[in-house]
Amino acid sequence: MRVSVLQSIVIFEVEGGSDKFIDGHRRDTMPIVAALRAQGWNTEVLYYRPEWTEDLHDYVTANFSGYISRVNPGNIPGGEKGYFDLLTRLAEAGLVGMSTPAEMMAYGAKDALVKLNDTDLVPADTAAYYDVPSFRDTFPASLSYGERVLKQNRGSTGSGIWRVQLVDKELAAQIAPGTPLPLDTELKCTEAVDNHTEILQLGEFMDFCEQYIIGDNGMLVDMRFMPRIVEGEIRILLVGPHPVFVVHKKPAEGGDNFSATLFSGAKYTYDKPSAWQELVDMFAEARPVIAEKLGGDDIPLIWTADFMLDTAGDGSDTYVLGEINCSCVGFTSELDMGIQELVAREAIARVNARAGVPVA
Structure with a gap:
């Protein structure tokens, strides 16, 4: 039995890059594929190359009703413009983009912080x-x-x-x-x-x-x-509007260390959102303001918001937004938490909503 186009989502990757496993894919790509197929949806992984742009456009528009981009912009051959142009054209053709270049640029570009510098977040x-x-x-x-x-x-x-x-x-x-x-x-x-x-x-x-x-x-x-970065960066990972977990990333001790990446020796502690309820509630309350400042409330599929501790004038703790990431957030270390299933359900819900399929 042929699966309808309505129930088809394509996942884009690019070849090469340090984020790839021995099968040539990101470690979190095939788990998303498996989760989508477990829901009865057709999915394929396609690689982007500039010379394949028109063939990709024609094939994808004919066979899929949504796409998930799992591409690190720094790995795109020929630069990000050609790839972003393709994604924009697919969205204009009616596909549900997860995420569209407009969303990536609105939320993920570093100057999002500048657009929020008249709020309490930055x-x-x-x-x-x-x-x-x-x-x-x-x-x-x-x-x-x-x-x-x-x-x-x-x-x-x-x-x-x-x-x-x-x-x-x-x-x-x-x-x-x-x-x-x-x-x-x-x-x-x-x-x-x-x-x-x-x-x-x-x-x-x-x-x-x-x-x-x-x-x-x-x-x-x-x-x-922010000097209190040495106490750790606090990252909220969200799938759509839903906080999934909070990771406390504490830089390696000593010297001028301030990086919260695993590569630099930072130690990660994973918590349920309830362990950081004040921060999660503050971010949820601020999200309409963030959407207004950044140009729209089209929430990325998989995204993170990173915060640092600061001290208010009365000595209480406050949180400062350090950045938002949404171009290609990885969750390899958290596959045992079932995030791939959440991603699949959110992606399916978005495609169904565009098609007017009633919520079950």
């Missing part, structure tokens, strides 16, 4: 540099306010996220806020991917960072360093 002095001149004009003065964190837009697992501080602590204490620092000022720069540290002059570091700004969707976000 420090007001969070800024973004979209071109090299503005970066060179502004960043030397930004450092006069204290330690900063620079975040590239394209990175993952801490790549291109730098903690930047002055080597000369006396200078850091004496310089008047708003004073541009000389280009020969020595900086201690620590990258989140592995907590390695480099001593560079300000001019050298800005030369290096130009690579993050140049190119499609290039930008750098400049954010205040």
